[in-house]
Amino acid sequence: MTANDTPQPTATYDSAFLKACRREPVPHTPVWFMRQAGRSLPEYRKVREGIPMLESCTRPELVTEITLQPVRRLGVDAAVFYSDIVVPLKAIGVDLDIKPGVGPVVEQPIRTRADLARLRDLTPEDVTYVTEAIGLLTRELGATPLIGFAGAPFTLASYLVEGGPSRTYENAKAMMYGDPELWADLLDRLADITAAFLKVQIEAGASAVQLFDSWAGALAPADYRKSVMPASVKVFDAVAGYGVPRIHFGVGTGELLGLMGEAGADVVGVDWRVPLDEAARRVGPGKALQGNLDPTVLFTDKDTLAAKAREVLDAAAGLEGHVFNLGHGVMPNTDPDALARLVEYVHTATAR
Ligand SMILES: Cc1c2[nH]c(c1CCC(=O)O)Cc1[nH]c(c(CCC(=O)O)c1C)Cc1[nH]c(c(CCC(=O)O)c1C)Cc1[nH]c(c(C)c1CCC(=O)O)C2
Known part of the structure; x- marks a missing residue:
């Protein structure tokens, strides 16, 4: 598919997840979890053994297996592509690594105008392993959507x-x-790289995309609007023509929810700090919401987990579209059985 083609019904078109994103009636509330693939699953730790994180992202068969693991085990309504937000930066030659237990570390930080020259455009040839992995995955997934x-x-x-x-x-x-000025130029460069990376995923077969602005909650709304939002708008505009739902998520973004919707999202992700009914008032009409169970609730007992999930569903009852998720990623020590129970609970409680 290329931008501006009329979207054709695909194998995933009638899935509960895509229907909820489009704010259409659903057979049950769809569920997926940010970071559903990864360290909480023993089968993930097994296949990743001895392989550095960023290298694992460049092996299509391994990416396929890791992406499918939570779909098989948890019964979620969508797969999320196993990769990382720094993969496109690594692919254009930025000297960075993901240090276990720390996160992304950049050898030479970008601080001056001269440093900007190190950020060249991303082309599909830089990430052929992404195209290949998504090709393998969509064949395996059939009617289950893949989120890039x-x-x-x-x-x-x-x-x-x-x-x-x-x-x-x-x-x-x-x-x-x-x-x-330097800041605006840096964000504009990154917008182009991000847009190119999302296009590769959509053209390879991703059914939806999520833009993670995980740390945008550090910003005051006026600064977000003036100094950050234009770059995120550019990203969303660049992929608007594909007709795939665009999800926008950040942590601690209660004060930014309206702006994050305005930036061009079809679905706004909400962390656990703002109840979904209040989030809907902040976002306004015409958008679905995603969220927002506190990920630490998975460490509690079965009944408490069900009661807390019920609170999320009750707050979501009047929404135009709701995708159930956690308010942030699955924590590494989470019991996968609790995740599977949660999926089952949401499906049963919302079956129509
Ligand atoms: C901020 C951010 C990053 N990466 C990501 C974000 C946005 C999401 C968020 O807000 O949590 C996004 C991401 N990273 C990963 C995924 C995979 C798909 C999924 O959600 O299942 C996704 C969606 C794999 C990963 N990315 C990473 C892991 C763990 C590394 C490992 O297993 O060795 C995984 C499975 C590493 C990573 N990469 C990053 C961090 C902070 C870490 C954790 C470092 C650590 O605690 O070890 C940067």
């Missing part, structure tokens, strides 16, 4: 400018406030 994803310009910039994970984003925000 990318990091939003701000969240990618936070790693590139800080050089690694940060609690304060002091270098990134100092650039944003102190050198707005």
Whole structure:
């Protein structure tokens, strides 16, 4: 499929997940989990043994297996492509690695205009392993949709400018406030790279895409609107013509929910801090919501888990479209059986 073709009904078109994204009636509330593939699954730890994270993302058969693992075990309504937000940066030659237990670490942070030259455009040839893996996956998945994803310009910039994970984003925000032109140019470069990465995934067969602006909650709404939102708008605009749902998620973004919808999302992801009925008021009409069980609830007993999931469903009762998810990613020590129970509970409680 290319942009602006009339979207054709596909094998996944009538899935509960895509219907909920389009705000159509659903047979049950669809469920998937951010970070559903990964360390909470013993079968993941087994196949990843001895293979560095970023290398694992370049092996199509391994990517296929890891992406399918949670679909088989948990009964979720969608698969999420096994990759990472820093994969496109690595693919254009940025010297970075994912350090276990730490996260992405960038050898030479981007701090000056000269550093920007290290961010060249991403072409499909840079990530042929992504195209190949998605081809394998969509054949295996059949009617189950595959969600592609990318990091939003701000969240990618936070790693590139800080050089690694940060609690304060002091270098990134100092650039944003102190050198707005350099900042705008950096985010614009990242928007092009992100858009190119999403296009590769959609053209290879992804049924929906999620833009992770995980750390945008660090920003005041006025700064988000002026200094970050234009780059995210550029990303969403670039993939609008494909007709696949676009999901927009960040952590601690209660004050930004309206703007994150306005940026061009069809579905707004909500963390656990804002109940979904209140989130719907902040986002306004015409968008589905995704979320938002606190991931730590999975560490509690069965009855508490069901009661807390019920609270999410009750808050979502009046929404135009609801995709059940956690308010952030599955934590590594989560019991996979609790995840499977949660899927079962949501499906049963919402069966129509
Ligand atoms: C901020 C961010 C990153 N990566 C991602 C985000 C946005 C989501 C969020 O807000 O949590 C996105 C991501 N990363 C990964 C996925 C896979 C798909 C899925 O959700 O199942 C997704 C969607 C694989 C991964 N990405 C990573 C792992 C764990 C590494 C491993 O298994 O060795 C996985 C499965 C590594 C990673 N990569 C990143 C971090 C913070 C870490 C964790 C570091 C650690 O605690 O070890 C950057």
